[in-house]
Amino acid sequence: MDGEAGHLEGVDLEPTPCTSASPVVVSTRKPRPGDEIELEITGFDARGRGIAERDGMHFSVRRATAGSRVRALVLKRRKSNVEAVVLETLDAGPLAVAAPCAHFGSCGGCSLQSLDYAAQLDGLRAIVSAAFRAHGLAHAPIDAVLPAPSAVRYRNKMEFSFSTRRWIAPDEPRDAPNGFALGLHAVGLHTKVVDIRSCAIQAESADAILATVRALVVERSIPAWDPRLHTGLLRHLVVRVAGTTGEVLVNLVTSTGAPDVIEPLAREIVARHPEIATFVQNVNSRPADTAIGDPGRERVLFGPGTIRERILGLDLHVSAGSFFQTNSAQAERLFEIVREEAALTGSETVYDLYCGTGTIALVLAEAAREVIGFEIVPSAVADARANAARNGIENARFVEGDALDGLAHPDLPAPEVCVVDPPRAGLHKKLLARLAVLGARRIVYVSCHPGSAANDVAELERLGWRVARVRPIDLVPHTPHIECVITLVPRST
Numbered sequence: 342m343d344g345e346a347g348h349l350e351g352v353d354l355e356p357t358p359c360t361s362a363s364p365v366v367v368s369t370r371k372p373r374p375g376d377e378i379e380l381e382i383t384g385f386d387a388r389g390r391g392i393a394e395r396d397g398m399h400f401s402v403r404r405a406t407a408g409s410r411v412r413a414l415v416l417k418r419r420k421s422n423v424e425a426v427v428l429e430t431l432d433a434g435p436l437a438v439a440a441p442c443a444h445f446g447s448c449g450g451c452s453l454q455s456l457d458y459a460a461q462l463d464g465l466r467a468i469v470s471a472a473f474r475a476h477g478l479a480h481a482p483i484d485a486v487l488p489a490p491s492a493v494r495y496r497n498k499m500e501f502s503f504s505t506r507r508w509i510a511p512d513e514p515r516d517a518p519n520g521f522a523l524g525l526h527a528v529g530l531h532t533k534v535v536d537i538r539s540c541a542i543q544a545e546s547a548d549a550i551l552a553t554v555r556a557l558v559v560e561r562s563i564p565a566w567d568p569r570l571h572t573g574l575l576r577h578l579v580v581r582v583a584g585t586t587g588e589v590l591v592n593l594v595t596s597t598g599a600p601d602v603i604e605p606l607a608r609e610i611v612a613r614h615p616e617i618a619t620f621v622q623n624v625n626s627r628p629a630d631t632a633i634g635d636p637g638r639e640r641v642l643f644g645p646g647t648i649r650e651r652i653l654g655l656d657l658h659v660s661a662g663s664f665f666q667t668n669s670a671q672a673e674r675l676f677e678i679v680r681e682e683a684a685l686t687g688s689e690t691v692y693d694l695y696c697g698t699g700t701i702a703l704v705l706a707e708a709a710r711e712v713i714g715f716e717i718v719p720s721a722v723a724d725a726r727a728n729a730a731r732n733g734i735e736n737a738r739f740v741e742g743d744a745l746d747g748l749a750h751p752d753l754p755a756p757e758v759c760v761v762d763p764p765r766a767g768l769h770k771k772l773l774a775r776l777a778v779l780g781a782r783r784i785v786y787v788s789c790h791p792g793s794a795a796n797d798v799a800e801l802e803r804l805g806w807r808v809a810r811v812r813p814i815d816l817v818p819h820t821p822h823i824e825c826v827i828t829l830v831p832r833s834t
């Protein structure tokens with residue numbers, strides 16, 4: 342969700358049918374808020390909005406599909422950058438397809454569903470390329486985007502919100518019941534939730550669990566969270582379906598423990614869905630709208646508290662709080678690419694910085710002398726160590742704490758290869774400076790944010806490195822997010 346407004350006063354933001362008539366205001370002056378303007382949409386930006394160029398101005402257009410011609414309303418302008426929203430699609434163009442999900446348009450989840458998948462991949466590569474050019478890295482060799490094996494039913498984790506404020510679609514009567522919803526936030530509206538009946542990117546088993554939970558909660562009149570008043574019991578339903586084993590983890594996030602309500606509910610859900618391997622409850626007593634529970638307040642109500650994924654022959658256990666790539670099938674290919682780019686011979690010490698539950702470290706361990714993971718979240722480090730032990734991997738160890746402090750550790754052997762997989766914000770300047778002088782012969786940078794990655798790569802180039810290859814991978818089809826594996830080598834090689 343990118344914070345865009347779903348309903349502007351007097352403007353219907355719902356997708357509009359294609360027509361050829363257009364009462365567009367044509368003018369040679371710079372567009373002003375309130376103007377209507379006709380635009381040819383050439384692609385999409387990192388927020389999933391359509392982009393257009395006209396009279397030296399750059400337009401970012403909400404709800405516009407690449408390849409279409411639209412009549413749009415200007416919302417704001419800063420210098421030569423204009424924000425607009427589609428009022429009418431005049432010509433859907435050759436790249437438009439029927440969105441696979443019934444909730445497309447109202448749900449804030451996947452903004453690119455109405456764009457042909459090959460065009461999505463071209464647009465994602467253009468986003469990576471623009472980010473690298475913007476940081477003076479036009480010379481970076483960027484591969485075509487690796488497509489996902491499936492663009493539907495690929496996601497192994499969805500976080501749904503309970504709410505007392507259901508989003509009412511424009512084709513519903515204004516007085517339709519709106520006091521309960523279980524689903525995803527309406528596009529740009531953090532207080533309204535679209536009641537999701539089926540989500541095209543999650544597993545079918547998760548759709549069935551979603552329906553059961555909705556029915557039971559309504560039948561038992563269990564109060565949903567009110568995002569404005571901060572009242573109610575049920576806050577989030579997180580469903581994880583392991584992509585490789587089909588095991589299901591259900592995580593119910595509530596505002597208080599309420600065992601007399603939650604335990605019988607959990608028992609009934611598990612009884613109706615034998616595929617549920619484990620059911621946990623987390624309590625989030627804070628006002629912040631997050632599916633992360635208060636520290637130390639997770640309760641395992643059924644099963645072991647984890648589900649199993651099998652990735653490249655490794656048996657990995659994933660708990661409710663662990664980070665795990667959300668597309669299991671494509672994550673395997675991501676890790677294979679990291680392994681290729683690390684180009685190990687068996688004699689190397691490898692650092693896996695920001696290692697999470699250690700998957701990359703464990704995938705590389707077989708081909709390395711030793712792998713050392715660095716991670717700040719204690720439970721992730723515990724998962725990483727347990728995953729290493731479970732798979733009989735003895736040449737991997739994990740250092741808990743800030744990666745920057747970890748690198749200052751006096752007893753660690755110097756690395757030949759460094760893998761970094763930081764959060765969206767990228768690497769701290771001090772860490773970049775340290776990384777540059779560790780003496781490695783290769784840095785493999787795994788990034789979920791092309792802008793911060795390009796910024797960091799530019800800094801590493803200033804510090805004596807050279808970008809050798811950029812390999813973008815689509816992990817989340819129908820969204821503008823793009824993962825990249827970037828290989829850097831010392832400039833002298």
Ligand SMILES: C[S@@+](CC[C@H](N)C(=O)[O-])C[C@H]1O[C@@H](n2cnc3c(N)ncnc32)[C@H](O)[C@@H]1O
Pocket residue numbers: 664665666694695696697698699700701715716717718721742743744745762763764
């Ligand atoms: C994108 S995830 C990496 C996941 C991992 N490579 C995997 O594939 O499962 C980023 C990780 O960085 C960790 N992290 C964030 N800040 C950190 C820091 N300052 N030092 C070490 N780890 C940090 C987060 O807890 C998270 O596990």
